[in-house]
Amino acid sequence: MATDAVNVTLTGANIIAGRDSRAGSSVFRSVDPRSGREGSVAFAEATAQELADSAATALRVFHEWRSTTPRGRATLLRATATQLAAWRGSIVTMADEETALGPDRLNGELDRTTGQLRAFADLLDEGSYVQAIISPGDARATPPRPDLRRMLVPIGPVAVFTPSNFPLAFGALGGDTASALAAGCPVIVKGHPSHPATSEICARALLTAAASVGAPDGVLSLLQARDVAIARALVTAPEVQAVGFTGSFGAGRALHDLAASRPEPIRVYAEMGSLNPLFVGPHALGERRGEIADGLAASVMLGTGQFCTKPGLVFVMDNEAGSGFARALADRIASRAAGVMLNRSLRENLDRQVARTTALPGIDRLTPSPSESEAGSAGTVVTTTARTFLGTPALQDEHFGPFVVVVRCTTPEQVLDIARQLHGNLTATIHADPPDQTWASDLAGILTDKVGRIVWNGYPTGVAVTSAMQHGGPYPATTDAAHTSVGATAIARFLRPVAFQNVPDALLPEALRDDNTLGIQRLVDGQWTRDPIRR
C-alpha cells in the first residue's frame, strides 16, 4: 500500500458503491515511463461480476441522483474540486510517476480539472441548462392547443473511458465525468491502465467529498482493467445509457459499433484522432514565417506531441518562403529536447509509424533521424508536395506524438482544393494577414464544414474551457459532431427532452412551474424570460 503526504491510501481495488472490491485474482501495476520501473501498488483487474455490480449500483443510484436538485449536485462537484485541490501534491506526484508529463503541466491540468467541476457547478446553480420551453395552451385555437412544457432530463448511467494523455482533465474526474454527474447521471469510469493510481486517487477524492456533503457514494464507480473484455461488457451493460470516450480511432470506432449493435442502441461520444491542419496564407508566410515556425514548434512539441489538438499537417506555398519555413520549423523542433512519451506502447507505435511514413516515396525528412540509443521521443518534421499528399492516404492518419507534415502547395487555389478533400478534424488553423483575406475567407467557409473549431492566427493546442468552446468535429475526429466534450454544452450529451402536457402545476418539475422559483431563463410563448407565468 502506498501512502502519500496527506495520508491518501491507495488500495489498488476497484471501487463500487463506495467500497473496495477485488473479486478477481489478476492484478497489474503501473510503469514509470521514465525509468520503466513498476509501481508499488497491485491493481485488481475488474471481473465481469464487478462490472455487473457497478452497473446495477449506477442504476439504483440514478433515481436518487436525478432527484437531487441541480444545486445539490453542484455541492458535490464543488466539494470534489476542493478535495482535489487539497490533495494536489499527492495527485501531481502520482500522475507524474505514471505519465512523465511533469509537475508544471500536471498542476495546470489539475487547475483545469477543478475549474471544470466548478464551472459545471455554476451551470447547475444558474439552472437554465435544462432548456425549459413553455407553450401555453389555447382552448380557442383550431385544433385546441394544450399546455406543453418541455425540459431536459438525465438519461441514466454513463460509462466513461479515460485516455492516457490527460490523466486529470479527461481522467476519472475529467470533463466527461463532471458533465455526466452534473446532468444527474451516475458514472462508471473505466480507468486507463497507464495511470491506475491517478484514477484511484481521483475517485477517492470524489468519494471523500460525497461523504462530506451527504451525496450517494454510488454516483461514481471505478473499474481498473487492461482486458478489453471489460470495456466491451461495459458498453453492452443494459443499464448503461451513454458512453464518453477519449482515445484512439480504433478503440473509439469499436465501441461505437458495439453500442450501435446492442438490442437497445446507445450513443458513444468518442473523441478520437485529429490532424488539426494549419494553413499559412502567402502574405503571412512571407512576413511572419519565423514567428509562425516558433509558435508551431511549441504547439507540436507540447506534452511531447500527445495532444488531440496537436497540429500535424501544415499547408504552405511551394516557394522560397515555404521551404524556408519548413527548414525553420525543423530547426526549432530539432533543437528541443526529446520528451518521454506516456507509455512504451505509444512510443513504439509512433516509432513504427514514423519509420513507415518517412520511407514513403516523395516524403523528405527535415529533422535528423534519432539515434538508436536515444532515451526519449524527438520531434520529426517531414515535407512533401501537394500532389504526393493527395496520393498518400497514410498522411491523413494521425501520428500521435511529436510529428508534423509540411505540405507545399503550388497555388492558394490548390490549398482550397485540398481543404475540400480533408477528413473531419477537431480543429483547423488559419494564419493570414490582411492581403490574404479573400483567400482566408474562402478557406474558412470550406473548413466550417470540416472541423469543430477554426483558430485564427494562433495554435490549436490549449482548449479553453468556456461556454463557447466546441471540442468535437466531423468523423473521424469524433463519432458525434453535434456535441462537444469540453465546455458547458458538454452536458447536453447526457440529457434528453421530456414534454408535460396539461400536467397540474404541483406535479410539474420545479423548472417548469408557473412561479419559476429557480429564476431560470425559459422560452415562454416564444419569448425568453425569467419571469413567472401569470394566468
Added chain:
Amino acid sequence: MATDAVNVTLTGANIIAGRDSRAGSSVFRSVDPRSGREGSVAFAEATAQELADSAATALRVFHEWRSTTPRGRATLLRATATQLAAWRGSIVTMADEETALGPDRLNGELDRTTGQLRAFADLLDEGSYVQAIISPGDARATPPRPDLRRMLVPIGPVAVFTPSNFPLAFGALGGDTASALAAGCPVIVKGHPSHPATSEICARALLTAAASVGAPDGVLSLLQARDVAIARALVTAPEVQAVGFTGSFGAGRALHDLAASRPEPIRVYAEMGSLNPLFVGPHALGERRGEIADGLAASVMLGTGQFCTKPGLVFVMDNEAGSGFARALADRIASRAAGVMLNRSLRENLDRQVARTTALPGIDRLTPSPSESEAGSAGTVVTTTARTFLGTPALQDEHFGPFVVVVRCTTPEQVLDIARQLHGNLTATIHADPPDQTWASDLAGILTDKVGRIVWNGYPTGVAVTSAMQHGGPYPATTDAAHTSVGATAIARFLRPVAFQNVPDALLPEALRDDNTLGIQRLVDGQWTRDPIRR
C-alpha cells in the same frame, strides 16, 4: 398523365435537380385502398444511378443553400406553404384516393403541413435557433483566454423516408423535410410507395415555389421506389449526412444499423413504434370511467388507429369499475364503423397479429370477431391481467391499427411496478383525480424515464406543433431519444456546432459578429442578450 383542376400535371418521374428523371424501366402504380383499383399514373422506380445523381445534386446545392441567409430560406418555406394551400383541392383528392383517410382529416393535415413550414420560417426569421454563444477573450487570464464564438451550422444533405400514415404532415414536405431545409440542408425524399402521387404533387409544389422565389431547385429531390435496395443505397450514399425516418420498427432499426456501419457513420432519426400506455387512477376510474372510455375510444379509432401516438395499452384496477370500463370501451369501439386501412399490407399484418394475440392464453377479446366478409378494419379490444401481461412479451409489440389492450392490475403499486418495466414509448397518459395524486406523482416520476411526453387527463393522439412539443422517446420508440420530429426543436437534428477562435469580425458568420445586426438572442459572457458587443 393525370391532370387536376388547377392543372397540376403528374408525370410519375423521379425529380432530381428540378428535372424529371426516368432512367429505369420498372414502374409501379398506387392502389386505392377503398376500391383496390390501380391509379392512372405509372411511377418510375428509381435506379441506382438516379440515386447517385440526387446525392451529388444535394451536395452541390448544399454549398449554395447553407449560404442562403436564414430569412432567404424562410422565403422558400413560406412560398411552399402558399403553393400547397393553392393546390389544396388537388392534393386532398389525390391523397384521399391513395390513403382513404378522408377529406376532413387530409384538409386538417394540409393545414398542419403548411403551419409547420410557416413555423420554421418564423424560427428562421427570428434567428436565435443557431444558439450563438460568445465567450470574450481575456489576455490577462491564466492561461490567457481566447475570444470564442460558437454557433450551429447545417450538417449537409439529408435523406427523408416518409411513412404511409401521414401522407402530408410527415410526407415529402412534412416536418422532417421542413426542418432539414430550414437548417440549410438539401433533402432527398424517398417517397412512400403507398402514395406516390401525393409525394409528387407535394414535391412539385416546392419546385414551383422555388422557381417563384429564385431558390435552387436541387434543394429537394424525390425518388419513388418500392425496392428496398434504393433505401439502402440512400442511407449509405457518402453525401448523405443524416436520415429522417418515420415508419415501422423493423425498417427503422435496419436503417439505423446500416448507417452505423458506414465507413463514416451517420445519425438516423427514426421514429418507430409506440404503445402509448394510458394509466387510470383508482378514483378517476370510479368517477369518470364512462367519460374516459368515450375519449379513449375516439383516440384509438382516430384514422383507423393508424397513429404512432395511438393509445394501445390501458392500465386499470382489477375491480368492478375496471371491468365496467373495459366493457364500456369495447362497446364504444364496437359501435364505430370499421375503417379502411392505408394499404392491404398493413391490414393483413394487423389481422394476422390480432389473430395471434387473441389466441394467446389469458387474453379475452371484448369486441366481436369481425366477419370474413367485412370490408374495413373494425376495432379490437382485449383484456388481461397484470400477471399475464408481464408474462406475454407480444403485448408490448405495437399492433398498428385500431387495437387496444386493457390490463387489469390488483393494486395501484402493481401499476407502478409495471410502469418501471415498460419499454420506451413516445407518450404516456395519466388519468387521475385529486385523491389519486400521490400515486399519480410517483407514476409521473417513473414515466419521465420511459417516454418523451406525459399527457395528463387527455389522450396522446393529436400532436400539437409548438416549441415545447417533444415527439420522440427512448428506444424502441425512436433511435434517438435526445431529439424530436415535431415542433421547433426538430431543426436541431440537422445542425452541429462550430466555434471560431479569435477570428476577425469581418470574417465571422453574421450571427456571431459584434454588431448583432440579426438581433438574435445570444449568450454573451454568461448573459443572454440581444445587444451588440461593445469593445
